[in-house]
Amino acid sequence: MIASFIPILTVDVIGSVAMIIIALLSLYKAKLLRELDPDNAVFLYLIWISTGFTIFAVSRSFGHILRQFLILTGNPDVWHTISPYSGSVNTASFMLVGLVTLFFNQSWNINEKILSSRKKLETTHVKLMDLNQTLELKVIERTERLTSIEHKSRRIFEQSLDTILVTDSSFNMKEINPAGVDLTGYDRDEMLVEPMKFQDFFASSSEWSRIKKLIEQNEYILNEEADFLRPDKSTILVLITGGVDYGAFGCDKTYHFIIKNINDRRQMEQQIIQADKLAALGELSAGVAHEINNPLGIILGYTQLVLKEEPKHRGDLKIIEKHVKNCQAVVSDLLSFSRKGSTQKTNIDINTMVKNVIDFLSNHSDFRNVDINYHFNTDTYLSITGNEQEMGQVIMNLVINACHAVDGHGNITISTGTENELISITIEDNGKGIEKKDLSKIFDPFFTTKPVGQGTGLGLSVGYGIVKRHGGDIVVKSQPGKGTVFIITLPKVLPKTLS
């Protein structure tokens, strides 16, 4: 059969060129696909298959075009020489394509595994992110709570009126609040930098030993009383509560103490007890004095009658009369102490009254070597309502006592002052002072530290009674070996009342 060669030639040449172009374009697309998702194994497979098709298309098309060219140019022999090589390359190329194609399943499975792993990774990542976020929120929440707790604790520590004190396991000071600085009287740095030890605050080492023993035994102490010694050598009574803190997160063992200043409270309690005691004694004294006063009057009356009628026993009767009168004086003092006596009250100029007493006493021989100083507040008129004779007696008693305390050689300072609606009279000496154990008894009737016969022990108790009867108060402060201070406070007469 004779046929036209043009269709075969045209399809062969154009088809071959088209094959090469489309194969290259396919390879480009496959590469593009791979770039979009480099981890996708199926896309890698498509690159391989496109590469195979490109090799196949190029080898085959090149062979076809060459064959047509050589035949048309009259070189069929050359083609016959090349033909086996071209055919072999062609065979190898489409076998390669076929071989690559068979790996689709494996590529797919690998890709599935990659996708599955990626999905698991993403899920884990999301969970991790979620956990991280939750953790961050919890950290923020805990931090806020901790900050709040820390702020509250710090505020309690700083604002507490009681002393809060922290020491290490050897009782070295680690922390103390401002109230503690006020209580102990030491500088904060002085306490913490050195550092001081907790026992340094104790006035008595035996008290510290007792408290330390209790802490070691029980690991806590509850409301233990002790005296603290301040840098100015004054002592204050404190109530200590504390315990061991073994710490958290590897912190060292510490001791925490809360210390209350009960000095003022104790003093007030003692004053109340003293006042109650003196009130009871006053009642007793009044009863006794009243019952004794009448028989004494009868005894004195009959003694004086017999004295007139029996002159031969005059000496003995005079002794009886003298001692009866002494007894009457004591009874009178007891009545003054018990406030049972009636008194006439007027307005008293305190400065004038005190000055008169000092002037009177300074002429006495006992005061010859005593330096009496006075500081009167003259800014305002200091006046009280009361019995001038009784108040003068009180001041005189106190000044005489001060003279005895300085043993005739020393300083006595008397001052007056006013604060709010009270007038104060202060009698201070630099004498031997009063022992602590005697302080609570000095206002008791018949209590005296003087030798027998030198005092009745009624002076201060009578003074106490008079001051109380005038609506005032009398307190004493004393340090043995340094001196004593008596402070009398009385209600002031206001200018309106005076007019």
Place this chain on the structure above:
Amino acid sequence: MQKKNLFNVQLFLKFTPAIAVALTILIPIDGFATQLHASSEGIITHQMGHLFFLSSMVTLIFTITGKGLNKQKGWRLIQYSAFFFILWNLDAIAAHFFDNQIHAVKIENISLLKIKIITNNDSFILALCYYILKLDHLLCVPAMLFLYKGLSNLVDTQKQRITEKESS
């Protein structure tokens, strides 16, 4: 990056036996070392190659369907490509069978524009069939075109997915 390289090495190792086989058959010289081969071995190897190519295309079609990928246009176009390559392989096998294998057909160039198709028994039908079979580019070019279109579609789909993922 390491993962990608490792993957390529793995693939290369997988292909090594195939490449070795291909290189062996690429050199069409006589194998004097062991035995003499008849000249027909070349065409049979070529025909087997076509059959292998054909079967791999059939496998590809069924694998794509088996994975459910034929629901995507891109993979469906690749299936069409495989189908046209199957047709092309059948065409090539038939053409080679007639001219190279049983030598039933022979072409002579009469002029630049004419050819003479010589058949054993002057069969016109055989000559006509052979003439049509020689127009095999009408099958392999569409096959290649479907492959290109399929890949283009996969690229577009992938781009769309990335855009959706980024926007979400």
